[in-house]
Structure formats: C-alpha cells, structure tokens
Amino acid sequence: MAQKKVTEEDTQEQAQGQTSAPKANAPEGSHSEVKTPVILIASSTEELNSKVEEFISANPGAVAGCIGYDQMTRIYSIRIDIINN
C-alpha cells in the first residue's frame, strides 16, 4: 500500500495545534530511498516520544528527526522519514 503523504493541509492542521494521527504505512521498494516524511505532533515530549516509539515499531525503516517546539501553539512535533534499505 502506498503511503499517504503529508499535505500542506496537514501542516496547517499542526500549526493550529490539532492532534495528527500517523499518516504512513510500511514503505514499498527494495532500494535505499527517502519517502515523503510524516509529522507527528503532541502537547508534551512524553506524549510525543510515546507516539514516536509506537510509530517506529509499526513501520520498518522509519527514522525520527529532531523534536521541535512551536512556541506559539505550544505543540511539540517530530518528523519521521520512511527509509527503505
């Protein structure tokens, strides 16, 4: 199944502080490549870390970027890249 891409609308949702569920499934293909990233968001680092762990364990090849914090919306976020090896 092809993964769902994060759209500009998704990004806007995050900017407005809404919770966004994981939006990717396991990647396809056999060569090393970086697919369109997924953004996970949460209202605390603990909640975000929990989401990240859950997402990575469910999606082989998923690697996390750095935790970010939006001081206006007070939302923590992290970018997950799905990488096929």
Added chain:
Amino acid sequence: MPNLKGQNFRVFIDDGEHRKVVAQSTNCTVNYTANIEDASHKDITGMAALPSIVSKGCTIQVDSLDVSDIGAILTKIKTGTPFDLIWEETSTTDNQTPVVTDTSLLPRHAKAYLNDATFTFNDRENSAKNLQFTITGAIDDLADQNPLTVITPSINFTKGQYVRLFLGYGVLGASAVIAAGKSLSLHTSVSLQESTTKDTTGNWQVQTPTGISYDISTSALMRSGETITSTVAGYTVNDLVELYEADEVLNWKIANVGGDNNRTASSTIVSGRAIVTSLQLNGPNRQDATYNATLNGVGDYTVGA
C-alpha cells in the same frame, strides 16, 4: 529599482517530485569559481599573465534553523547520490515563489553533492544546520522541472537541550549521557574526486564521491563527579580522559531526550562508533571549568536506532 533582499534569493531542493525551498533558512551563498592556467608564452612580449579557463565549479552554502530532516539528509549522504539544487529570486509575498521577469535573477539548477554538513545542538539555543554543496556537471536553467510546493511558515524549532550525546563501550551500548553538556555538533564530510575526462563535454567540473567521514564535537562543564541523582548515568570528563588514554572505540548515539534532567533517551537520531581524538580542558579564572571533546567516527553511522 529596489535592492534585492537576501530573503528573496533562495535555494530550493528538488526531490524528483517537488521542489521546496530550504525551510527556515538564515543565509545562503553561491560561489562560482573558475580554475585557470597561465597560457603566456615566449611569443608574447612583456610579463603579463594570460589566464585561460581550465574548468569551472560552484559551491553552495545554506544555513537553516530546520533540523527536522536530519535523518533524511544523513541517509542521502550515505547513498552517495547528488541533490538537485535550484537557486533563484523569489517573490516578496511569501519569499518562496520564484520570480521570473526580464530583470529578475535567472533561475539556475545543478546537481550537487552535499560534501559538508554540520548539525548543531547547543543548550537553550535553536538548533541549526549548515550545508555545503559542490555541484557536479553543468549549471543549467532547468529550474521548474517539478512543481513548487510552498512550505507553511513555521516557528517550530529544536532547542538544543532536547538533543543529547550518549556514549558507552562494549556491551553497554551508548547508555550514558554527557553530563552537564553545553554544546553538541555532528559534522559529516564527503570527499570528492574531480573526474572529468576527454569524454566530458564543456568545462564544468564533474565530481565523484570517494569517501565519507564524520566527527562529533561536544563541550560540557567539568565536574569531579555526578552532581545530580538520575537513573541515567552521566559521562564526566574523567570518563572521557580514561577512554582517550585507553584508545577505546566507543559506541555513541545522538538522541532526542526528555524526562528528568533531559536525560531519558527517546528516539535515536543517529548512532555509530567513534574514538576520542581531541580533549581540551579549560580552567578560566572565576568561571566554570569546561572541556571540549571531539570524536571521530569509526565505520559507518546508522540513521535511526
């Protein structure tokens, strides 16, 4: 005619499907260079040089406060494939939409290797990345091969204290955090070999990646031991000195952290093995004693866990 402001001269990356501006960029520099040889000879009187162009190249530097894509960038570096870069004038409306008029700066495109990348995570500061690309092959005007994706402006930053360096050796993995850490940076370098031959048309330099190396630099306060109680062990300067003296190959990881004292590792961003190649102990009068350490990567790094 108004001056072109720096925010309206930007670098884009085309991922093969879309082209996007380098988000949260703070600076960019494009350096065109020409290598010359002196073609003066005995038939020409006087002492003046007669330079002629041997080859041309270009490097592009981009600085940004967006480090969320560190995993993607480190992976791309490992694959040894070039990026598609575009640099051009952008609209004052959103600083992202290209402007193409008779008088605007013409868009340019080239394939380029990311031959130098530094990610910096300093305590309390917004983290940053500094990227330097070297183009391979010709610069052309094929800037709009794929549609532009405009990025929603964001003030989402990574504070440096939420990304930390963990070390360990042997079966312990990388389980201990650098105690009282102040700064951290990961620097990767790709060596390039100029590989034009007579089969190569034009005089643009063609580059081939030949190797990857990386180093990690960190600084922290010197302490004679742990001063906090934590379930996560901390590495002190003593530990690093001993590891340096023992020529120990360390396990390391850079991870997102949370919890008490920002010591609980969550997702691993990148990990690998390294040796301590530099230790500097500093004792400024009346101020906190500090140390700086540099670790050089041994073998490949692993993106993610």
